[in-house]
Amino acid sequence: MIPTRDLTDVEREVYQWQMWVSDFGEEGQRRLKNASVLISRVGGVGGIVAYELAAAGIGKLVLAHAGNVKPSDLNRQLLMTHDWIGKPRIDSIRRRLLELNPRLEIVGVNENINDANASELVQQCDLIVDCAPLFPERFAMNEQAVRQGKPMVECAMYDLEAYITTIIPRQTPCLQCLVPESPPNWKRQFPVFGAVSGTVACMAAMEAIKLIAGIGEPLAGRMIRMELRDMDFRTFKVTRREDCPICGTNSPPTESKES
Amino acid sequence: MIEIREDNVGELLNRLVEMHCGLKAHLFSQNGQLASHVNVFVNDENIRDREGLGTLVKDSDEIVLVPAMAGG
Numbered sequence: 001m002i003p004t005r006d007l008t009d010v011e012r013e014v015y016q017w018q019m020w021v022s023d024f025g026e027e028g029q030r031r032l033k034n035a036s037v038l039i040s041r042v043g044g045v046g047g048i049v050a051y052e053l054a055a056a057g058i059g060k061l062v063l064a065h066a067g068n069v070k071p072s073d074l075n076r077q078l079l080m081t082h083d084w085i086g087k088p089r090i091d092s093i094r095r096r097l098l099e100l101n102p103r104l105e106i107v108g109v110n111e112n113i114n115d116a117n118a119s120e121l122v123q124q125c126d127l128i129v130d131c132a133p134l135f136p137e138r139f140a141m142n143e144q145a146v147r148q149g150k151p152m153v154e155c156a157m158y159d160l161e162a163y164i165t166t167i168i169p170r171q172t173p174c175l176q177c178l179v180p181e182s183p184p185n186w187k188r189q190f191p192v193f194g195a196v197s198g199t200v201a202c203m204a205a206m207e208a209i210k211l212i213a214g215i216g217e218p219l220a221g222r223m224i225r226m227e228l229r230d231m232d233f234r235t236f237k238v239t240r241r242e243d244c245p246i247c248g249t250n251s252p253p254t255e256s257k258e259s
Numbered sequence: 260m261i262e263i264r265e266d267n268v269g270e271l272l273n274r275l276v277e278m279h280c281g282l283k284a285h286l287f288s289q290n291g292q293l294a295s296h297v298n299v300f301v302n303d304e305n306i307r308d309r310e311g312l313g314t315l316v317k318d319s320d321e322i323v324l325v326p327a328m329a330g331g
Binding site: 041043044045046130131132133134135138155156157158161162163178179180181182183185186190192197223225234235236237238239241 | 284285294295296298300303304305307308323325326327328329330331
């Protein structure tokens with residue numbers, strides 16, 4: 001078992017203002033320091049989640065994002081910069097996060113989540129934030145989250161609309177309870193302002209902080225859908241499907257943590 | 260927001276796709292079932308947890324269609 005690392009004097013100084021949050025305090029900060037979060041991908045949504053968690057003092061980020069920076073990334077992927085066009089995104093991500101928090105441990109993978117790497121990447125984290133732009137990537141993380149019993153913050157957007165919910169395996173619906181199959185019309189390229197992806201990303205980062213620190217009420221069994229076109233925010237109840245192939249009655253059991 | 264008066268969710272969605280024919284392919288599968296990647300809520304409850312497309316609606320109810328999305 002890895003021993004819990006205490007805060008240094010520098011960390012107490014950096015995180016002083018958030019440790020004033022009454023139910024968070026130094027214990028919450030210590031939990032963040034000793035926690036690890038997997039984020040994939042690390043673009044318009046995931047990049048902001050990573051940045052907020054790095055700012056808040058998360059101990060370790062496991063980040064998966066393939067490809068090189070393109071001009072069309074720059075309206076929303078705030079960890080990419082103009083001078084990095086043509087170079088690996090994951091290197092830009094690492095560089096920008098360490099500028100903000102040089103104490104952060106980063107496991108950076110220059111590939112996207114897939115069925116082959118999801119298990120190993122999920123093993124390295126305590127919690128997942130799902131920010132992938134394709135359903136097969138999301139389903140691969142969802143399946144491993146349920147198999148390994150790891151919470152997953154599920155957030156996505158399109159146009160000026162976004163949603164977020166928090167998946168607690170076997171307690172709340174998993175992603176495939178909500179979306180059993182990939183929508184046939186979903187395309188890799190979608191309309192997006194950075195301010196929309198960033199809005200839902202900040203909410204996802206806050207969910208991650210709450211889950212790790214054990215404060216507040218997570219969005220378990222609830223889904224917020226936001227339509228920023230008219231600033232309409234609604235909260236819906238969401239429930240599990242008994243016939244879900246991932247977490248339903250006949251699904252494979254959660255793996256033992258010792259195995 | 261669109262105001263439609265019908266007795267249940269199925270009739271309401273049928274009226275909706277009559278008004279906006281392009282929606283049909285997004286909301287329904289080829290066999291006429293509600294597409295699995297669309298969640299329909301009456302107020303804050305998923306119709307899957309009520310009577311599906313047969314869920315009765317009142318004048319004051321708000322029906323929200325939430326299509327699956329993956330923008331990240």
